[in-house]
Amino acid sequence: xxxxxxxxxxxxxxxxxxxxxxxxxxxxxxxxxxxxxxxxxxxxxxxxxxxxxxxxxxxxxxxxxxxxxxxxxxxxxxxxxxxxxxxxxxxxxxxxxxxxxxxxxxxxxxxxxxxxxxxxxxxxxxxxxxxxxxxxxxxxxxxxxxxxxxxxxxxxxxxxxxxxxxxxxxxxxxxxxxxxxxxxxxxxxxxxxxxxxxxxxxxxxxxxxxxxxxxxxxxxxxxxxxxxxxxxxxxxxxxxxxxxxxxxxxxxxxxxx
Numbered sequence: 001x002x003x004x005x006x007x008x009x010x011x012x013x014x015x016x017x018x019x020x021x022x023x024x025x026x027x028x029x030x031x032x033x034x035x036x037x038x039x040x041x042x043x044x045x046x047x048x049x050x051x052x053x054x055x056x057x058x059x060x061x062x063x064x065x066x067x068x069x070x071x072x073x074x075x076x077x078x079x080x081x082x083x084x085x086x087x088x089x090x091x092x093x094x095x096x097x098x099x100x101x102x103x104x105x106x107x108x109x110x111x112x113x114x115x116x117x118x119x120x121x122x123x124x125x126x127x128x129x130x131x132x133x134x135x136x137x138x139x140x141x142x143x144x145x146x147x148x149x150x151x152x153x154x155x156x157x158x159x160x161x162x163x164x165x166x167x168x169x170x171x172x173x174x175x176x177x178x179x180x181x182x183x184x185x186x187x188x189x190x191x192x193x194x195x196x197x198x199x200x201x202x203x204x205x206x207x208x209x210x211x212x213x214x215x216x217x218x219x220x221x222x223x224x225x226x227x228x229x230x231x232x233x234x235x236x237x238x239x240x241x242x243x244x245x246x247x248x249x250x251x252x253x254x255x256x257x
Contacts (some may be wrong), residue, residue, distance in 0.1 A: 001133070002029075002031070002236070004030050004031065004236045004237065005030040005031045005078070005232070005235060005236060006030075007031035007033065008031070008077040008145050009033050009035070009073045009076050009077050009078070010033070010035065010076075010077060010078035010079075010234075010235070011034075011035045011065075011080065011115075012024045012035070012036050012080045012082055012250035013056060013080065013081055013082050013083035013115060014037070014082045014083030015034070015037060015049075015080075015082065015109070016038040016039070016041070016042040016051070017178065018183070018185030018186055018188075018224055019134065019183060019185055019188055019224045019228070019233075020036070020038075020080075020083070021036075021127070021224065022223075022225045022227065023080055023082060023227065023231050023232075024036050024046075024049055025046070026228035026229065026232045027050040027078065027080075027228075027231075027232055027235065028046070030232055032077075033048060033073065034048060034050070035052060035073075036051050036052075037051070037056070038051075038083070038212065039054070039055050039138075040053070040218065051172075052062070052065055052068055056106050056111035056115065057103070057112070057133055061111075062111070062112075062115045063116035063118050063218040066115075070119075070122060076122050076129065077128070077129055077130065077233045078114065078130045078131075079115065079130070079131045080134065080231060081111070081112040081115060081131070081132070082134040083107065083111060084134065084136075085107060085108070085150075086104070086147055086150035086191065087100070087104050087107065087150070088101075088103070088104055088148070088149045090145050091145065092144050092148065093148060095100070095161040096148060096149055100149055104150050104152075104153045105149070105153045107153075107252060108150060109153040109156050109157050109160070112133055112157060112160070113160065113192075113212060116131060116164070120168075123171075124168075124171050124173070126172075128172045129171065129172070129173040129174075129178075130173070130174050130175075131161075131168075131175045132173070132175075132178060132181075132234055132235060133147050133157055133161045133176075133178075134179050134227075135157050135158055135161075135179040135246065135254055136154045136181075137179050137180065137181040137214075137250045137254055138151040138154065139151050139154035139157070139158055140158075140179070140248075141214075142155075143213060143214070146195075150158035157177070157248055158179075161176070161177045161244075162177075162244055162246075165243045165244035166244060169243055169244070174234075174240070176229055176234050176242060176244070176245050176246070176247070177245070178227060178231055178246075178247050179247065179248050179250070180222065181250025181253045182210065182211065182216060182222065183222045183223070183227060184188065184221040184222065184224070188221070191210075192206045192210060193206070195209065195210065214250075214253050215253055216251040216252065216253045217251060217253070218252055219251075221251075222250070222251060227249055230247060230249060234247075
């Protein structure tokens with residue numbers, strides 16, 4: 001699949017760390033010109049990648065981002081909406097304020113809606129494009145102690161993605177979802193460390209508690225590159241008959257068929 005994306009312009013939100021960084025690198029290696037966006041710049045510039053600073057929780061950021069991409073490249077072929085995080089404290093409904101709910105929904109749902117809305121007119125004009133929204137396994141298997149507002153926002157993202165795929169299929173645009181499970185990223189390790197501190201246990205004990213709670217038959221966390229490989233396939237012509245799908249990449253954690 002080398003150079004399968006040659007000549008394509010791809011946007012990866014949250015593309016400077018973790019899963020987003022791995023996706024950006026993989027798409028770039030497949031020949032795409034990659035635009036990455038995040039609040040802070042990456043530690044080093046990478047050939048074939050262009051960074052645009054943006055805080056996608058702010059409504060005006062999507063329009064600014066779209067304007068710069070289209071002025072620089074004149075097209076957009078692939079959108080990977082990866083930016084997202086579990087911003088709220090654990091403990092269930094009683095500890096979640098309106099601000100917690102709003103923050104999670106702005107970052108994990110509304111940012112995607114705005115980015116897509118800003119760039120979709122160009123894809124529709126091209127009669128071609130791919131959107132891949134990064135969700136989470138906890139949208140189908142929420143952990144009330146840890147992910148209530150985050151899981152709710154991502155569940156809405158799943159429904160939105162399916163509806164968007166149905167609307168855009170006839171216009172030549174494919175929309176799919178990738179739902180990672182427990183993936184070894186800086187945010188995940190920080191999440192585990194916070195659990196350890198709040199529970200007065202070691203990080204190893206917190207890691208075991210999370211893995212036991214999630215239940216991963218493969219017995220380990222996934223690597224960001226394992227998500228990136230699937231995203232690159234879904235973005236490629238080899239997946240041209242796939243749309244409206246949601247792929248779990250979770251080591252077998254989801255306990256349903």
